[in-house]
Amino acid sequence: MIPFNKPYLTGKEAHYMYDAVYTGKLSGNGKFTKKCQQFFESTYGFKKCLLTTSCTDALEMAAILADIQPGDEVIMPSYTFVSTSNAFVLRGAHIRFADSRKDHPGIDEDSIESLITDRTKAIVPVHYAGVACDMEKIMAIAAKYNLLVIEDAAQAIDSYFTFSDGTVKALGAIGHLAAFSFHETKNIISGEGGLLAINDDRFSKRAEIIWEKGTNRSAFFRGEVDKYGWVDIGSSFLPSETIAAFLWAQLENLDDIQSRRKQHWNTYYEGLKEWAEKNNVGLPQIPNFATNNAHMFYLVCESIEQRSAIIERLKSNNISAVFHYLSLHKSPFYNEKHDGRELPASDFYSECLVRLPMYYELKQNEIEQIIEVIKA
Structure with missing residues (x-):
């Protein structure tokens, strides 16, 4: 039998997970979380990275950061996974679905502008099969109408876009925000798992608060505040250290x-x-x-x-x-x-x-x- 997918183990996953268990730091945001986040920032040029328990969680964080309110409109392709849409529907958004390109399942970039109204808040291009949408065109439309771009880069780790001036950027480093998946069917895996990439500095501080259940706990542990408390909405978006440890073994390979x-x-x-x-x-x-x-x-x-x-x-x-x-x-x-x-x-x-x-x-x-x- 040849299966459709078989998760690949490099051989170090169990070793690093054992390490995480016996250091006594299991709840997340420990050394393996930091190693993974630093890897993505230094390798792909993402300004700030936060590991999440899934790409779905990363998208839900992006929807909160985009301040999606009931009645806001979000443009995305119809040909995508339900999580792309759910993240924004949960905030009360109305989805304006775009068609795919005739030569590729990704969003038809030329159809986006006609879908924009005075209620449009964001564009969510999906890099289907890890192949870039025309991000130069999408970013120009977003700039023209003052919209946010949230890249659904679930399948797009280690893939790039070349601008007309020759500049090359990693997918996920172009939009204001981006979400990646490390589900077992992806190139790099941790069973479940995801990543939020933040490329616009105005979202960095709040993203960390949302990630830590709406508290400024991370700032407290860095010594920036003398106590931490509930300062915003949020949820338990960060993964355990065992998930991060598994992911680190994958990133090394x-x-x-x-x-x-x-x-x-x-x-x-x-x-x-x-x-x-x-x-x-x-x-x-x-x-x-x-x-x-x-x-x-x-x-x-x-x-x-x-x-x-x-x-x-x-x-x-x-x-x-x-x-x-x-x-x-x-x-x-x-x-x-x-x-x-x-x-x-x-x-x-x-x-x-x-x-x-x-x-x-x-x-x-x-x-x-x-x-x-x-x-x-």
Whole structure:
């Protein structure tokens, strides 16, 4: 059986978790939390980082920091995971769903401006498959209308965007705020886990308070105040030290993990490109402003029937392949709240995209087997 995903262990996770347990500091914001946060800040240029228990938590923190109030509008793609939307709906926002690009499941940047009203508060681009949205275009729109940009970079660790002047920035370092995931299906994992990246200094102090249940506890431990108390809203967003310790083992092996995944991605692409062209099947496209972090490899079929046939053929050969998101604007929860616009590209990806197995320990001969089954 070739599973769709298999979590990769570098070998040091248990050692570091043991270390965390026997230092007597388990509740979070200990040495492993600090090591991870410093790694992200120094490696990717995020101004301030806070580990969270999930990407969902990071998005919920971002919604609080953005001061989303009932009736505010937030623009995001319909083709995304429900957490992207839930974080803002929980604050009372109305979601203005945008369609996807025809050449990529990411948000259609050219559709954003037409969705802006006097109630719009934020734009939430989702870097699908770790491939950048056109952040130069999105940031220009945001600046024009004085909007916040919150990057949903759940899948986008170690991926970059190149601006027209040649400047290169890591995804998550461009918007005012950004959220990452370390769920077991991601490139770098901690079982569950996430990260809030803060790139606008006006949010840094408050983010730390929200992260610490609405208290100024972190400032107290740094000796900046003589006592701490309840100063704002917040929740228990920070993860335990065991989660951070697990994540640290992964970060130490980031380059090796990324190199192996890119090899897998390239093997798929080279093995399937001729077949895909003959059968009118789309392969992942990487725009010239983006890099590929090899988070996933997918096919875009002609029809739902073709996709179902491919999934069934793979299943009959003990290979697990899965489809991905269902358009949120058509979901049972939001269908009646949506403004009625058709979003054909989002619906097309919902019906026709299939994801192939992708994980560190996937073997070359297994990828070749998957390719041959598809071709057959």
